[in-house]
Amino acid sequence: MVVVSRARLAAFAAACGVASVAISALAQSAEQDARLAFQAGMEAEGAGDRAAACEHFRKSLSLVRELGPLRKVARCDAEQSRVVEAKAALEELLSRLPDDDPERPALTAELEAVTQKVGSITITRRGPTTGLRVRVDGKPTDAFDEPRPINPGRHRVEVEAAGEPPDVFDVTVPTGSSLTVEVPRAARATGEPQPPRATGLWIGGWITTAVGGAALVGAAVTGGLVLAKESEYDDCTTGCKDLQSEGNSLLVANGVLWAVGAAAAATGVTLLVIDVTTASNEPPSVAWSIRAAGPSLSLAASF
Secondary structure (H helix, E strand, C coil), rough: CCCCCHHHHHHHEEEEEEHHHHHHHHHHHHHHHHHHHHHHHEEEECCCHHHHHHHHHHHHHHCCHHHHHHHHHHHHHHHHHHHHHHHHHHHHHHCCCCCCCCCCCHHHHHHHHHHHCCCCCEEEECCCCCCCCEEEEEEECCCCCCCCCEEEEEEEEEEEEECCCCCEEEEEEECCEEEECCCCCCCCCCCCCCCCCCCCHHHHHHHHHHHHHHHHHHHHHHHHHHHHHHHHHHHHCCHHHHHHHHHHHHHHHHHHHHHHHHHHHHHHHHHHHHHHHCCCCCCCCCEEEEEEEEEEEEEEECC
């Protein structure tokens, strides 16, 4: 059994008394500083200096969370487009005010107006996010596929994984709007090795592209010969029939080479795109269009 002497009990009681007095003094000092800061804010507001007023009101609220400073800070936040903070302050105000308080209707209307200005940002993912670190305006977040409230304006989203350089997205959220940011594909984000290439597609794509390129070069050459024959035919005086026959043959060969070259090049590039997108686990999306333009063809593609 532990026996505590009366002297020790008296000393303990005295220490508790001193601590209580110190805590009470600190509380009174904080309240006094809060009142002084609030008064300074009211004076700055009366002088038309809203920036200084808001600074004083925030200081007052940081010392003592009274309703007066809270109301002023909510208005400051709304004016400075800090609508997320303004919404939280107004909600706290309404939760602390009596039901019959005459200010409740005005505060409720103000809360509804502020809520409509709050934006949201959603971080989506393509796959597992093991080891992935995401920060929004420097603050870490692990909430994926869920909208989070955010103030309107410019924001920075950083996505980082071990062994990979960070991806930085500077985005702008319009007032009251939602924005979705998709993080990089899982294989790159988690540092996992990429799947092996589809070797058959890769090799076949390059071979077909090379064949198409050679055919297009041949088409360009025969096109030049056709123009030369046409010039000779214009100046021809004898043997023109043979010259015309040669020109027609070259024109047919030119058309065939253009068609074969365009088709082979389109097929080859498509195979390469399919190979790359298959390796990254993304569905391929390739569209080609070929247009005839006189003795030549124009080629367009979108991926």
